[in-house]
Amino acid sequence: MEQIHPTRMELIRIKTQIKRAEQGKDLLRQKMDALIAEFFQIMRGVSESRKMLEKVDEAARHSLHLAHAVDDSVALKSAALATRSGILLDISGKNIMGVPVPVIEKRRFSKTTFERGYGILGVSGRIDEVADHFEAELDLIIELAETETALRRLGEEIQKNRRRVNALEQIMIPELKKQAKFIKIAIEEREREDLYRLKKMKKIIERKKVIEPEGW
Amino acid sequence: MEYGYVNARVKGMKSRLLTTHELNDLTNKPDLDAFISALEDTAYREELQKAGIEFSGLERIEVALRRDLIRAFQKVLSLFAGEREEIYIRIILNRWDIQNIKTLLRGKKINAPTNEIRDCLVPAGDLDMAALLELSKQPDIRGIIDLLATWRIDYSRPLTRNLPAYLDSRDLSVLELPLDRYYYEHALSLLDNPEIYDQQIILEMITTEIDITNIRTLLRILRERMHGDEIRDFLIDGGRYLSIERLFDLASLGNMEDVVKELSTTPYGFLGDIQPECISAGRISVMERELERFMIEKGCKNFLREPLSIAIPVAYIWAKQNEVTNLRIIAHSIIGDVPETEMRRALSYV
Numbered sequence: 145m146e147q148i149h150p151t152r153m154e155l156i157r158i159k160t161q162i163k164r165a166e167q168g169k170d171l172l173r174q175k176m177d178a179l180i181a182e183f184f185q186i187m188r189g190v191s192e193s194r195k196m197l198e199k200v201d202e203a204a205r206h207s208l209h210l211a212h213a214v215d216d217s218v219a220l221k222s223a224a225l226a227t228r229s230g231i232l233l234d235i236s237g238k239n240i241m242g243v244p245v246p247v248i249e250k251r252r253f254s255k256t257t258f259e260r261g262y263g264i265l266g267v268s269g270r271i272d273e274v275a276d277h278f279e280a281e282l283d284l285i286i287e288l289a290e291t292e293t294a295l296r297r298l299g300e301e302i303q304k305n306r307r308r309v310n311a312l313e314q315i316m317i318p319e320l321k322k323q324a325k326f327i328k329i330a331i332e333e334r335e336r337e338d339l340y341r342l343k344k345m346k347k348i349i350e351r352k353k354v355i356e357p358e359g360w
Numbered sequence: 361m362e363y364g365y366v367n368a369r370v371k372g373m374k375s376r377l378l379t380t381h382e383l384n385d386l387t388n389k390p391d392l393d394a395f396i397s398a399l400e401d402t403a404y405r406e407e408l409q410k411a412g413i414e415f416s417g418l419e420r421i422e423v424a425l426r427r428d429l430i431r432a433f434q435k436v437l438s439l440f441a442g443e444r445e446e447i448y449i450r451i452i453l454n455r456w457d458i459q460n461i462k463t464l465l466r467g468k469k470i471n472a473p474t475n476e477i478r479d480c481l482v483p484a485g486d487l488d489m490a491a492l493l494e495l496s497k498q499p500d501i502r503g504i505i506d507l508l509a510t511w512r513i514d515y516s517r518p519l520t521r522n523l524p525a526y527l528d529s530r531d532l533s534v535l536e537l538p539l540d541r542y543y544y545e546h547a548l549s550l551l552d553n554p555e556i557y558d559q560q561i562i563l564e565m566i567t568t569e570i571d572i573t574n575i576r577t578l579l580r581i582l583r584e585r586m587h588g589d590e591i592r593d594f595l596i597d598g599g600r601y602l603s604i605e606r607l608f609d610l611a612s613l614g615n616m617e618d619v620v621k622e623l624s625t626t627p628y629g630f631l632g633d634i635q636p637e638c639i640s641a642g643r644i645s646v647m648e649r650e651l652e653r654f655m656i657e658k659g660c661k662n663f664l665r666e667p668l669s670i671a672i673p674v675a676y677i678w679a680k681q682n683e684v685t686n687l688r689i690i691a692h693s694i695i696g697d698v699p700e701t702e703m704r705r706a707l708s709y710v
Contacts, residue, residue: 225470
């Protein structure tokens, strides 16, 4: 508080700051409300996809277990060698209330038995089922990757905004108001002191006039 | 050939196979350690101990079972060394060569490291580990096919023939399908005298296997809704009960339910006992397991045939393979907490 210059200029400056902070707080609150609405909208879709992913994952693991047991890991690994390939995805971006979120190209990686790259005569239907399930899971994961990343980023932004609003509401605005009050009190005090001093001066001058009559 | 001695040895090997009672005991083991220690009281002890040096847990069991299977098959093959009947055992064991060649081709296509390819090889056929490793060291698919041709391995023929088509399309099925087809065609060409009892037995097994393979393929063709002449590329001629024409007729039915119904007049009518929901949902794995069970039972029934014939070693090969599969299923079920009823459904008792 000692560093503040209790001047009228400073008071005007702080009052402007308070006004701006309050405007900023309102804007951030509005942004947060919009982000929360967006967040819940995306979340509804994500929770459904998540449930579906868990279901597909369970089926995939079950079929993998069965294929490992009946066909032997060696046959499974051999088939996997034939189907191994990289996944190329186009990823662009979009803005939701100033939050950059990824947009992943919607591509399906599920293949038919005849497209997997191995001859079907030597590969069992169990291994096919494993591939079917895991390809379906991959499709869902890619779909979820976009929405979950958007959700995570929106969540982070909401938290950041909440922290900002809280900082403005609980720290910055009260502090500025305190400073403004301090300056106001200081100025009033100074005005009172000036007034008192002037009155005192006036009294001294008048007293002097009485003691030293005209023409002395 | 003097079958008396050889089949006595094979029957000795058969006596070391686990009984249904022993298998049931193993299914009741609470965890993998208990399963391993119980398995160490059986003929798998040696391989389990060897595998225990490098691996642990489920991998130890899988490796031990695989090595024991290879050793058993190589032992059977060695009993026939130099005999005319050796070719029958080779016909059966050559399927592992086909599997290994396919693994090598798949690995080379994606430039997989040699050790990764090596881990997927099962040297139970003609090609031993040294030969397979030499093949795996080749720089590319062409190198593998050339080396097979240099060694005058029969399976290089369909590969050499189809190599240009592969180089155009880079689709491995262009090589794998002719290879599978060649395996059966080659086997049938070697069994040219059905009057010989041994040949009858092998022929019966191979032709039934062709039927089973064709049914499996047909079910997948129906699931993928494939039509027209291209179906022919995936079917193998020479089935025991189902000719190519019959298979075409079945394919034209368009759905699995009707195919299963139509098969009721053949020895594969047992497919009709499968839950209709599985069939309508296209659960090929369920139908496939039933077909495999049929094949295993057929293979093992050879124990009841002429004792002084190839029937006994053939039955042993099927019984051994089934035992190893059963043990793997039990081990995986213990790890995956699979309910006992489901585990027992997956097992094949012969």
